[in-house]
Amino acid sequence: MTTTLNRTLNDSSEDKINTEERIKIRDIEIVDVIVMSGSAVSALALSYFFFQILLPVSGVLGFLVCWYVFFNIISTVAVWELRGAVKAKDHLARTFIWTGGMAAVVPLILVLVYVIGKGYHSLRPQFFTQDQKFVGALSDSTEGGGAHAIIGTLQQVGLASLISVPLGITTAVYLNEVNGRLAKPLRIIIDAMSAVPSIVAGLFIYAAWILALGNQQNGLAGSLALAVLFLPTVTRTSEVVLRLVPGGLREASLALGGTEWRTTSRVVLPTARSGLVTAVILGVARVIGETAPLILTVGGAFVMNANPFSGKQDSLPYFVFRLIRFPQEAQVQRAWTGAFVLVILVLVLFIIARAIGGRGPDHISRSKKRRLQRKGLA
Amino acid sequence: MSSDIALLDPGHKAAGLTATNVSCWFGTKKVLEGVNLDMAPGQVTALIGPSGCGKSTFLRTLNRMHELVPSATLAGEILIDGVDIYRGAIPVTDVRRRIGMVFQKPNPFPAMTVAENVVAGLKLSGMKVTRAERDHLIESCLTKAGLWNEVKNRLGDPGRALSGGQQQRLCIARSLAVSPQVLLMDEPCSALDPTSTRRIEQTISEISETVTVVIVTHNMQQAQRVSHRCAFFLAAENEPGRIIEEGATREIFSNPVDPRTNDYVNGRFG
Amino acid sequence: MSENILSEGTPVTSTSDVLTPVVRRSRADQIFRGIATTASVTTFILMGLIGTFLLVKGYDALRVAGWSFLTESAWAPDQGGAFGVAAMLPYTVQIALVALVIAVPVALCTALFITEYAPRKLRRILTAMIDLLAAVPSLIYGLWGLFYLQPRLITLSKWMADHLGWVPFFTVDDQYGTSLGLFPSSTFVAGVVVSLMVIPICTVVMREVFSQAPAGEREGAMALGGTRWGVVRDVVLPFGRGGIIGGSMLGLGRAMGETIAVTLIISPSFDAKWSILDQGSNSIAALIALKFSESSTFGISALMAAGLVLFVITLIVNAAASTVVSKSRSGASTEI
Ligand SMILES: Nc1ncnc2c1ncn2[C@@H]1O[C@H](COP(=O)(O)OP(=O)(O)OP(=O)(O)O)[C@@H](O)[C@H]1O
Ligand SMILES: [Mg+2]
Numbered sequence: 015m016t017t018t019l020n021r022t023l024n025d026s027s028e029d030k031i032n033t034e035e036r037i038k039i040r041d042i043e044i045v046d047v048i049v050m051s052g053s054a055v056s057a058l059a060l061s062y063f064f065f066q067i068l069l070p071v072s073g074v075l076g077f078l079v080c081w082y083v084f085f086n087i088i089s090t091v092a093v094w095e096l097r098g099a100v101k102a103k104d105h106l107a108r109t110f111i112w113t114g115g116m117a118a119v120v121p122l123i124l125v126l127v128y129v130i131g132k133g134y135h136s137l138r139p140q141f142f143t144q145d146q147k148f149v150g151a152l153s154d155s156t157e158g159g160g161a162h163a164i165i166g167t168l169q170q171v172g173l174a175s176l177i178s179v180p181l182g183i184t185t186a187v188y189l190n191e192v193n194g195r196l197a198k199p200l201r202i203i204i205d206a207m208s209a210v211p212s213i214v215a216g217l218f219i220y221a222a223w224i225l226a227l228g229n230q231q232n233g234l235a236g237s238l239a240l241a242v243l244f245l246p247t248v249t250r251t252s253e254v255v256l257r258l259v260p261g262g263l264r265e266a267s268l269a270l271g272g273t274e275w276r277t278t279s280r281v282v283l284p285t286a287r288s289g290l291v292t293a294v295i296l297g298v299a300r301v302i303g304e305t306a307p308l309i310l311t312v313g314g315a316f317v318m319n320a321n322p323f324s325g326k327q328d329s330l331p332y333f334v335f336r337l338i339r340f341p342q343e344a345q346v347q348r349a350w351t352g353a354f355v356l357v358i359l360v361l362v363l364f365i366i367a368r369a370i371g372g373r374g375p376d377h378i379s380r381s382k383k384r385r386l387q388r389k390g391l392a
Numbered sequence: 393m394s395s396d397i398a399l400l401d402p403g404h405k406a407a408g409l410t411a412t413n414v415s416c417w418f419g420t421k422k423v424l425e426g427v428n429l430d431m432a433p434g435q436v437t438a439l440i441g442p443s444g445c446g447k448s449t450f451l452r453t454l455n456r457m458h459e460l461v462p463s464a465t466l467a468g469e470i471l472i473d474g475v476d477i478y479r480g481a482i483p484v485t486d487v488r489r490r491i492g493m494v495f496q497k498p499n500p501f502p503a504m505t506v507a508e509n510v511v512a513g514l515k516l517s518g519m520k521v522t523r524a525e526r527d528h529l530i531e532s533c534l535t536k537a538g539l540w541n542e543v544k545n546r547l548g549d550p551g552r553a554l555s556g557g558q559q560q561r562l563c564i565a566r567s568l569a570v571s572p573q574v575l576l577m578d579e580p581c582s583a584l585d586p587t588s589t590r591r592i593e594q595t596i597s598e599i600s601e602t603v604t605v606v607i608v609t610h611n612m613q614q615a616q617r618v619s620h621r622c623a624f625f626l627a628a629e630n631e632p633g634r635i636i637e638e639g640a641t642r643e644i645f646s647n648p649v650d651p652r653t654n655d656y657v658n659g660r661f662g
Numbered sequence: 663m664s665e666n667i668l669s670e671g672t673p674v675t676s677t678s679d680v681l682t683p684v685v686r687r688s689r690a691d692q693i694f695r696g697i698a699t700t701a702s703v704t705t706f707i708l709m710g711l712i713g714t715f716l717l718v719k720g721y722d723a724l725r726v727a728g729w730s731f732l733t734e735s736a737w738a739p740d741q742g743g744a745f746g747v748a749a750m751l752p753y754t755v756q757i758a759l760v761a762l763v764i765a766v767p768v769a770l771c772t773a774l775f776i777t778e779y780a781p782r783k784l785r786r787i788l789t790a791m792i793d794l795l796a797a798v799p800s801l802i803y804g805l806w807g808l809f810y811l812q813p814r815l816i817t818l819s820k821w822m823a824d825h826l827g828w829v830p831f832f833t834v835d836d837q838y839g840t841s842l843g844l845f846p847s848s849t850f851v852a853g854v855v856v857s858l859m860v861i862p863i864c865t866v867v868m869r870e871v872f873s874q875a876p877a878g879e880r881e882g883a884m885a886l887g888g889t890r891w892g893v894v895r896d897v898v899l900p901f902g903r904g905g906i907i908g909g910s911m912l913g914l915g916r917a918m919g920e921t922i923a924v925t926l927i928i929s930p931s932f933d934a935k936w937s938i939l940d941q942g943s944n945s946i947a948a949l950i951a952l953k954f955s956e957s958s959t960f961g962i963s964a965l966m967a968a969g970l971v972l973f974v975i976t977l978i979v980n981a982a983a984s985t986v987v988s989k990s991r992s993g994a995s996t997e998i
Contacts, residue, residue: 075814100889100892101889103889103891104889104890104891104892107890107894107895108779108890108891110771111771111774111775111778111779112771112775112779113771114767114768114771114772114774114775115771115772115774115775115776115779115788117768117771117772118768118769118771118772118788118791118792118795118861118862118865119788119791121858122791122794122798122858124806125798125802125803125806125858126798128806128809128810129802129805129806132809180701181701181704181705184697184698184701184702185698185701185702185705187698188698188699188701188702191698192694192695192698192699194695194699194702196699196702196703196706199706200702200705200706202981202984203705203706203709204705205980205984206709206977206980206981206984207705207708207709207712208980209915209916209919209976209977209979209980210712210919210973210976210977211918211919211920211921211972211973211976212919212921212922213919213921213947213950213951213969213972214712214716214947214969214972214973215712217716217965217966217969218711218712218715218716218969220962221715221716221718221719222711222715225962226715226719242708242712245705245708249705260499262495262497262499263499263501263502265457265460265493265495266493266495266499266501266563266566267501267512267516268457268460268485268488269455269457269488269492269493269495269567270488270489270492270512270513270516270517270566270567270570271485271486271487271488271489271490271513271516271517271570272485272488272516272517273485273516273517273518273687273688273690273691273694274691274694274695275688275690275691275693275694276515276516276517276690277516278694280512280515280516281501281503281512281516284501284504285501285502285503287503296793296797299797300796302799303798303799303800303801304799305799305800305801305921305922306921306922306947306951309951309954309955310954331799331801331922334801334805335801335922335926338805338808338926339926349805350805353801353802353805356799356801356802357798357802360797360798360799361794364793364794364797368790368793374502375502375503376502376503376550376551376552376553378505378548378550383548386505386508386548387548389523390523390527417680456683459683465680465681466680466681466683467679467680467681468681469681478681478683478684479681479684480684480686483686483688484683484684484685484686485688
């Protein structure tokens with residue numbers, strides 16, 4: 015995320031139209047290409063031989079692993095022969111690092127594709143309008159819906175944001191702009207807090223809010239648990255964003271006779287605006303899928319309860335978590351539908367966050383333009 | 393003694409600054425020692441000297457920007473029109489409003505348009521103006537900074553959409569909009585081309601009647617062109633910087649008293 | 663310069679008479695500071711409250727169990743039986759370690775790839791992917807792990823048990839030989855799934871530290887004709903050591919606290935064992951999630967105590983990690 019934020023502040027590169035031909039700077043030379051493709055082909059042959067004839071294992075994955083290992087051995091030896099040991103090590107390191115980089119991405123794609131593939135076909139429009147009141151374990155998987163869970167999630171996450179976002183950004187402002195005596199211990203506390211396991215956050219709210227203060231399990235309790243998880247995230251990311259605001263701007267504002275408050279509210283926060291919005295949305299995307307703390311706090315329900323302040327509520331992740339463990343095929347399928355909606359929700363939030371994060375601080379929105387025109391400043 | 397100078401008073405006067413026995417530290421490292429300098433009202437004072445001798449540090453003590461660096465401390469006394477700026481007679485925000493500053497690198501506020509940038513100081517120091525006054529202020533400040541003709545049709549663009557030289561003049565206009573009595577400039581032209589530099593020097597000459605200007609520059613020609621008085625700073629190795637010589641610019645450049653000054657202004661060291 | 667107007671009571675005796683600038687803040691600024699400070703204090707208190715409440719509510723159970731809470735491996739507080747975390751704790755650590763063994767190398771490669779190797783466009787995409795990896799809910803990973811990964815992974819488990827059985831962790835004793843049915847719901851499967859959640863955490867920290875490796879040294883190494891790997895080995899990795907260690911520890915903290923994915927995958931076992939491949943595992947977080955709904959007041963008190971143990975452990979791990987990371991980060995500097 016930091017790169018997004020970075021970009022918001024240093025983004026002024028314009029693409030110029032150029033007709034001259036540029037020198038192409040190649041990292042890879044022709045010899046390399048020949049060595050690589052040669053190695054790939056011979057490794058393929060070798061692994062075919064081994065795989066089919068010698069090893070009694072099967073499966074595409076095993077074959078690919080085999081191929082990969084052979085490829086590395088052959089190509090490294092080839093580079094060694096042609097270019098010497100230093101280059102060979104460089105080559106080997108490069109392949110490993112490329113592989114490692116890809117290894118992080120492959121499962122992500124697998125996960126998304128799998129969940130989407132599992133979930134989309136039972137999704138009907140009524141998923142967004144109905145609850146599970148008239149649905150039994152044996153009803154068809156397309157019947158009923160998750161509206162109660164979606165409403166619950168939106169309310170809980172909304173309430174949690176209402177608590178955490180102002181508190182978190184204000185704390186970040188304290189850390190970065192006021193920089194008072196508490197700043198140092200506070201940073202440590204925030205770091206520690208961001209390590210609180212989500213289940214512990216739920217346990218804490220259960221202990222403090224429900225057991226000690228005598229409240230019931232409801233949407234609010236859930237949102238408090240989410241807030242505990244959300245707060246450190248917002249604070250940390252906002253602090254990073256505020257730190258990226260060049261100190262020169264603060265000095266310029268102070269040099270104009272600006273007070274601390276006005277410097278923060280009129281210069282620092284507006285400059286960091288898109289970064290802050292990104293931070294908040296990414297934070298929302300993270301808590302929206304939290305399941306563990308809600309198991310302890312919201313209670314769960316199969317029917318619509320649009321009042322987060324009283325009565326048990328459901329939430330989308332909890333809905334999925336409960337249904338997936340049913341033995342009936344239809345219930346499991348309903349859970350997949352819920353998971354699909356959840357993933358789409360997270361993806362949409364993520365894309366919005368990145369789109370906003372890509373804007374520079376000098377982006378003038380349409381509403382701002384209108385406001386400026388009204389004031390005669392444009 | 394309070395700061396009851398009518399805000400935006402059109403007849404406000406340039407103020408004199410007097411620094412007496414100013415020393416500065418960063419942590420335990422002393423970077424400036426016993427600086428005495430009188431910056432007379434309505435005059436342009438140039439601070440010259442090799443890199444690292446404490447010119448910027450001194451300049452920043454003059455409007456209390458020095459104390460923003462966490463480890464920074466200072467000693468001595470700085471008076472504006474006879475009133476101490478450090479011991480609470482004037483609120484620090486008023487000190488900074490009355491003693492404006494233009495930085496080495498142009499730093500218009502990125503989240504504001506050109507016009508908003510000019511009047512940013514009003515918002516930041518909480519001054520209220522009518523719309524007509526504000527529009528007038530925008531035009532007059534941009535005119536004074538020599539930028540009006542170039543940007544009058546682009547007032548709604550983001551401040552950073554201007555060129556470097558234009559941005560720097562925008563920053564000058566921004567400083568002028570709060571009617572400072574003193575304007576501090578730290579190498580304002582070091583990032584600019586000769587044309588923009590000339591334009592800013594012209595601006596300095598024009599505003600110096602109503603504003604006292606203190607300018608740090610590495611450009612000897614510039615010091616000669618714009619300043620009335622000149623102070624030469626020098627720091628020996630591992631020692632704090634001091635003023636070696638100060639006086640009328642003509643004197644400093646034509647027959648300096650100290651041989652080190654002579655060497656420096658003639659480009660023989662530093 | 664002749665008229666030195668000295669304010670009363672400030673004799674200028676020596677130049678080292680350090681001045682304390684007087685700052686009188688405006689009303690608005692005082693309020694501003696007040697609000698910001700209040701918010702911070704609230705955050706402070708909140709953190710303290712978490713530990714306090716877990717302790718208060720877990721006290722009943724802790725008093726009954728005493729030190730045996732850390733040595734007892736059964737969990738039967740509601741039946742009046744003994745209970746403790748002695749089984750869960752090793753399992754929790756095992757799962758976390760499996761996750762780290764996979765995640766750290768992958769994260770290291772990814773971070774190096776992003777900072778050193780990737781073409782610019784790919785770098786942007788990959789950074790976004792890593793952010794997305796962190797944004798996907800652990801529930802989703804759990805589902806995928808349970809339904810997609812596990813059936814495929816147990817083939818590997820079996821292969822490891824058959825061929826690498828001499829490694830203590832991979833030993834599966836079964837007098838009838840190994841069959842695929844032995845391997846689902848194991849520590850290993852849970853650890854692999856958790857590693858997906860740890861990768862982005864480690865990567866982000868490592869990437870940040872690597873990107874701060876001094877450009878001068880980096881270019882210096884290049885200019886001497888060093889290969890890219892040479893630069894990485896001699897400049898980037900030594901510089902980023904703190905980030906690698908700290909990032910891994912942050913990942914460890916996250917892995918030990920992971921709840922829902924583990925809950926979905928494991929089948930609870932209350933006997934600690936060395937082997938990670940065969941069925942049966944546990945974790946404190948999963949225990950809380952699984953037992954919560956069926957526990958009485960005392961049972962919940964016992965869960966609170968377990969939560970407290972988890973809380974304290976993750977706190978220590980994380981505090982250590984933050985110290986290591988922050989030491990290797992360079993501070994911001996003011997430019998004059
Ligand atoms: N934030 C700081 N922390 C510690 N030392 C500093 C800091 N800023 C400046 N210094 C030191 O104070 C001394 C004076 O610095 P200053 O910036 O005032 O020099 P200068 O005359 O403006 O130089 P230049 O012409 O290069 O701008 C230098 O030795 C510098 O290293
Ligand atoms: Mg300087």
